[in-house]
Amino acid sequence: DVQLVDSGGGLVQPGGSLRLSCTASGFTFSSYAMSWVRQAPGKGLQWVATISGTLRDTFYADSVRGRFTISRDNSENTLFLQMNSLRVDDTAVYYCAKVGNGWSEFGSWGQGTLVTVSS
């Protein structure tokens, strides 16, 4: 079975940095694109970033481009999200998600990790 375990969330001051991790198991990690999706308290889902399985391609939502960096270590089956220059409106639960073969749907999700940006 596919398993995704998110970690690294916490409380950080505005302007600070945080690095999230997602450890994957139960599938051939390097064969799939992976994404981060976030959900602010009481709000809907918002796509954040996606990275291809080969690491060649990365894509970002306009709201995080230039501040966040998605990366992966295929030898360790781990996905990362480096978040810099954090803002109050980045406060959310962050989920890692496995992208389907068609580069369209999110077939499996981690349990999420809470990032709170506050002074």
Place this chain on the structure above:
Amino acid sequence: SYVLNQPLSVSVAPGETARITCGGSKIGSKGVHWYQQKPGQAPVLVIYYTTDRPSGIPERLSGSISGDTATLTISRVEAGDEADYHCQVWDSNSYHWVFGGGTKLTVL
């Protein structure tokens, strides 16, 4: 940027049929995916590519499309169906993944 519109809430009595809509320009040309999210839990994919069900998802849940509107239909609604439902598409022009605002399904 591409926008998906969902109603904030839908209410239905047990045993009835719930229909949750998702509107977007030329949505028929995109694969529409639906996620169920219960309080405090991660989303779960329940319909993909507009009409397909992942294994383990009951046949009571189905998807369809007409014009610029996709619909998630839940037949014979049960108390356990109470959740938020989110639609999503991939905009291949911009390589952006887009979600609707989500619909809260209340079982009366």
